[in-house]
Amino acid sequence: MAGTSRVSAPHYALPGNVYETALERIRWVFDEFDDQVTVSISGGKDSTVVLELALIVARERDALPVRAQWLDQECEFEATVDYQTWLLTERPEVRPQWLQIPFKLFNATNHQDEWLHVWDPDPAVEWVREKHPAAIHESTIGEGKLFADILTAINDVNGGAVLTGVRAEESPTRRLGLTTYPSYKWVTWGQKKSKLHHVFHPIFDWSWRDIWKAIIDGNNPAEPGSDPWRYNRHYDEMYRYGIPVQKMRVSNYHHETAISSLFYLQEIEPETWERATRRLEGISTAGQLGKDDFYVTELPFMFRSWEEYHGYLVDNIVPDPAHQATFRKHHADLVRRLPGTDRETIAKHAVQSVIANDLYFTKGNNFYVTQRSKEKQAERTANG
Amino acid sequence: MDDQPPEGSAAEIIDQTAVQLAEISAEAVERIAAYNQAVRDLYEQLPWTHPVGMVQWVHIDQVRPNGYNPNSVAHHEMRLLHTSIDQDGYTQPVVAIEDENNPGHYEIVDGFHRYTIMRTYRDIYETTGGYLPLVVIDKPLADRIASTVRHNRARGKHSVNGMSSLVFRMLEQGETDEAICNKIGLEAEELVRLKHITGFAKLHMNHEYSRAFLTDRQVKAKAHYKRDHPDEPVPTHI
Numbered sequence: 001m002a003g004t005s006r007v008s009a010p011h012y013a014l015p016g017n018v019y020e021t022a023l024e025r026i027r028w029v030f031d032e033f034d035d036q037v038t039v040s041i042s043g044g045k046d047s048t049v050v051l052e053l054a055l056i057v058a059r060e061r062d063a064l065p066v067r068a069q070w071l072d073q074e075c076e077f078e079a080t081v082d083y084q085t086w087l088l089t090e091r092p093e094v095r096p097q098w099l100q101i102p103f104k105l106f107n108a109t110n111h112q113d114e115w116l117h118v119w120d121p122d123p124a125v126e127w128v129r130e131k132h133p134a135a136i137h138e139s140t141i142g143e144g145k146l147f148a149d150i151l152t153a154i155n156d157v158n159g160g161a162v163l164t165g166v167r168a169e170e171s172p173t174r175r176l177g178l179t180t181y182p183s184y185k186w187v188t189w190g191q192k193k194s195k196l197h198h199v200f201h202p203i204f205d206w207s208w209r210d211i212w213k214a215i216i217d218g219n220n221p222a223e224p225g226s227d228p229w230r231y232n233r234h235y236d237e238m239y240r241y242g243i244p245v246q247k248m249r250v251s252n253y254h255h256e257t258a259i260s261s262l263f264y265l266q267e268i269e270p271e272t273w274e275r276a277t278r279r280l281e282g283i284s285t286a287g288q289l290g291k292d293d294f295y296v297t298e299l300p301f302m303f304r305s306w307e308e309y310h311g312y313l314v315d316n317i318v319p320d321p322a323h324q325a326t327f328r329k330h331h332a333d334l335v336r337r338l339p340g341t342d343r344e345t346i347a348k349h350a351v352q353s354v355i356a357n358d359l360y361f362t363k364g365n366n367f368y369v370t371q372r373s374k375e376k377q378a379e380r381t382a383n384g
Numbered sequence: 385m386d387d388q389p390p391e392g393s394a395a396e397i398i399d400q401t402a403v404q405l406a407e408i409s410a411e412a413v414e415r416i417a418a419y420n421q422a423v424r425d426l427y428e429q430l431p432w433t434h435p436v437g438m439v440q441w442v443h444i445d446q447v448r449p450n451g452y453n454p455n456s457v458a459h460h461e462m463r464l465l466h467t468s469i470d471q472d473g474y475t476q477p478v479v480a481i482e483d484e485n486n487p488g489h490y491e492i493v494d495g496f497h498r499y500t501i502m503r504t505y506r507d508i509y510e511t512t513g514g515y516l517p518l519v520v521i522d523k524p525l526a527d528r529i530a531s532t533v534r535h536n537r538a539r540g541k542h543s544v545n546g547m548s549s550l551v552f553r554m555l556e557q558g559e560t561d562e563a564i565c566n567k568i569g570l571e572a573e574e575l576v577r578l579k580h581i582t583g584f585a586k587l588h589m590n591h592e593y594s595r596a597f598l599t600d601r602q603v604k605a606k607a608h609y610k611r612d613h614p615d616e617p618v619p620t621h622i
Contacts, residue, residue: 012603015621017593024622179599186609186618188602205596212588224589231585274459 018206019214025189025202026057029161033198035063036160038097040151041070041087043080044250046165048231049214050203054163055093065095067158071151072100072135074118074128075280078272079234080250081129086230089134097158100131101139103150106359116280128275148193156196166201169208170246172369178204208246237268299348306347313354327354330361334368340375408513416441416515435519439477442518444502444509447480447490450532466501469508474498477517479535481528490518493528494535529554530567551575 014021030037039054041047051068058066070084088096105116119127121143131137139145141153155162168175178201183190190200203211218228238248303309314327331350338346349367356363420440427438478495482488492499502508502516523531554564565575598606610618 011597011599014596014598016596018596019593021596021622024619028619028622180601182605182609185613185616186606188605205594207594209588209591210594212585213591213593216585216589225586228585235585277459 018203018210022053022202022206023057025200026053026163027060029163029200029202030057030061030063033161035061036158037063038067038069038155038158038160038162040162040164041068041084042165042250043070043076043084043232044165045208045211045215045231045235045248046167046203046206048165048229049206049211050163050165051087051094052214052218052229053202058093064093066093067095067097069097069151069154069158069162070099071103071147071154072098072119073105073147074100075116075276076129077232077234077250078269079232079237083230083232083234085132085134089132096134097154098132098135099150099154100135100137101150102143103139103145103147105147106357126278128272128279152193155199156194159197162197162199164199164201166204167206167211168204169206171366172373173365175204176369212245234268306344306351310347310351310354313351318354323359326359330364334364337368338371338375340378341371345371408515412513435479435521436477439517439519441512441515442490444499444514444516446488447478447492447499447516447518449496449499450491450493450528462497462501465497466505466508469498469501470505473511474517477519479531480518480520481523482520490520491528493521493523493531527567534567 016024035058037054037058039047039051041051051066054066055064058064068087070088072084076084084098087094088098100119102117102119102121105118117125119131139150141150141157145153166174166178168178178189180188182188183192184198184200187200189202189204190198193199213224214229215231216228217224218226220227232250234250235248239245299306299309303312310331314324318324318327327350330353331347334346334350335343349364352358353361353364358364423438423440430437476495476498478499479493480490480495481493482490499516502512502514521531551564554567559567561572561575565572606618606620609616
C-alpha cells in the first residue's frame with residue numbers, strides 16, 4: 001500500500017503477520033499494565049478490530065470485562081449509534097464507559113460558527129439525538145473542554161493503558177510518527193498524552209484489507225464467514241452507494257476530514273440528515289453544493305492565481321482574525337518548507353484547507369509530507 | 385402555519401393539517417372544469433403526446449402520495465421549495481397515475497414535495513383553493529416505481545436504503561436484472577451492490593494478512609532501551 005515506501009527506513013520482518021503481531025502487542029500491554037486496559041472505540045471498523053482482539057486476549061487471561069470507552073459526539077450516523085449501543089449495552093464481556101457529556105468540537109462545515117457545542121446543556125438547543133440512559137451524562141471534568149482534553153482527563157482517572165484503532169495506512173506523517181520515537185519504553189506505536197495513562201495503537205500497521213479479513217474471519221478464522229464479528233452497517237450502506245472501500249469513513253459527520261460524507265449522508269440516512277440540518281449550520285450548503293463546489297478543482301475565473309484566491313478566501317470567509325493569521329501562516333510555512341514545489345500547487349492545496357476549515361492543517365501536513373518526499377527523490381535523482 | 389411547517393413525518397403533517405379550509409366558489413369550480421376540458425381538447429391538436437401538454441388542475445383531496453418513494457427532502461429544503469413556489473408560483477406540475485379502481489383519483493409518481501407544500505402551507509393552498517397542477521401518465525405499478533426512481537435519480541438525490549428495497553420489490557415482481565437496469569437507469573455494477581445484502585465484508589475473505597515489520601528506527605529504539613535497562617526483557621516478536 002501507499003505509505004510503506006519512501007518515507008520509511010529499512011524494514012526487518014517480524015515472525016508473525018499483522019494479526020498475530022497485534023494480538024502479541026495487546027498481550028504485552030495487558031502484562032505491562034496488569035490488565036488495566038481501556039479500549040477507545042468510535043464505531044468504525046478499526047475500533048471493532050481492536051476491541052475484538054482485546055476481548056480475545058482478556059478471555060485467555062480471565063481479565064474480562066474489558067472497558068470500552070466511547071466519547072459520543074452527538075452528530076453520529078444512526079448506523080454507528082445502533083452498533084455502539086449494541087456493543088456497550090448488550091455484550092456482557094464489555095464494561096461500558098459511554099460518555100455523552102458536553103464538550104467543544106471544531107465545526108468544519110461552517111466558518112461563521114466554528115465551534116460546535118456537543119451535547120450543549122442550553123435547553124434551547126435541540127440535540128440531534130436523545131441521550132441514552134446507559135451513558136454518562138454529567139461531566140466531572142469541567143465544561144467547554146475540547147475533544148482531546150476530555151479524553152486525556154478521563155483516561156487520567158482510568159489510568160493504565162488505552163488501546164486505539166489508529167492506523168497509519170494513508171497518513172505518511174502518522175506512519176513516521178509511529179515507527180520512530182518511543183513513547184513508552186521501547187514502544188514507538190503509542191502516544192504519550194500524560195503521566196497518568198499511556199496510549200497504544202496495536203494495529204497501526206494494518207491495511208484496510210487486513211481489517212476486513214479479521215472482521216469476516218471473526219470468531220472462527222478456520223471457516224471465514226461462518227461467524228464474523230458484527231460491524232457498523234454504515235459500511236454496507238456506503239458500499240451499496242458505491243464509495244470506494246479505501247475512502248469509507250465512519251466518523252461524526254462534521255469532522256474536517258469527513259466532510260465528504262455529507263455528500264451521501266442525505267441519501268444514506270435521510271432522517272439523520274434532516275436532524276443534522278437543524279442542528280448544524282452549513283451542513284445543507286455542503287450537501288446542496290456538492291463535492292465539486294466544496295472542493296475546488298478549477299481556479300474560479302475571477303482570480304488570476306491560486307495564491308490570489310487563497311488570499312481572498314482567508315480575508316473573506318474566515319471571520320476570526322487569529323484564524324486568518326493561522327491560515328496565512330500555514331500557507332507561508334508550506335512555501336518555505338517546499339522550496340522545490342511550484343507555488344501555485346502549494347496555494348491550490350492551501351485553498352482546500354481554508355474551504356474545509358482545516359484549522360489544524362491535517363490535510364496540509366499530509367500534503368507536505370508526500371510533497372517533500374517527492375522533492376527529496378527529485379533531488380537524489382538530480383544528484384545522480 | 386404560514387412560515388413554519390409543522391413537525392413530524394410527511395404523512396403525519398398531512399393528517400394534522402387536513403383542516404377545514406375555505407372552499408372556493410361553485411363558479412370557480414366550473415371555470416376550472418372548463419379550463420381542464422379546453423386543455424384536453426387542445427391536446428388533441430398537438431402532433432405529439434408528451435404528458436406536459438395536458439396539465440390538469442385537480443383538487444388535492446383527489447391526489448395521494450405513493451407508498452414507495454424513497455426520495456427525501458430535509459426541512460430546510462422544504463422551506464426553500466416553499467419560498468420558490470411562493471415567489472414564482474407552481475412552474476412544474478405533479479406527475480401522477482390515475483387509480484384504476486377509483487377513477488378521478490390519482491397517485492403521485494413524482495412531485496410529492498410540491499404536493500406537500502400545498503398540503504402544509506395555507507398561503508400556497510389559498511392561491512388555488514387546493515387545486516394542484518397535475519399531469520397524468522399511464523403506467524402499471526412496476527413501471528410507476530421505475531418512473532419515480534428515474535425522476536429522483538435525474539435530480540441526483542435518492543435514498544440508498546429505499547433504493548435497495550425498491551430493487552427488491554421489482555425483483556419480487558419477477559423483473560429480470562437487465563429489465564431493472566434498463567428501467568431505472570442503474571448500472572449493472574450498482575445492481576450487484578444493491579443485491580449484495582449480506583454485507584461486503586465477505587469480499588475480503590480470501591485476503592492474506594500483511595506481513596509485520598520493524599523499521600530501522602524501531603530496532604534502534606529497542607537496542608537503546610535494552611542498553612539502558614539490561615535486566616528488563618525486550619520482546620523481539622512485536
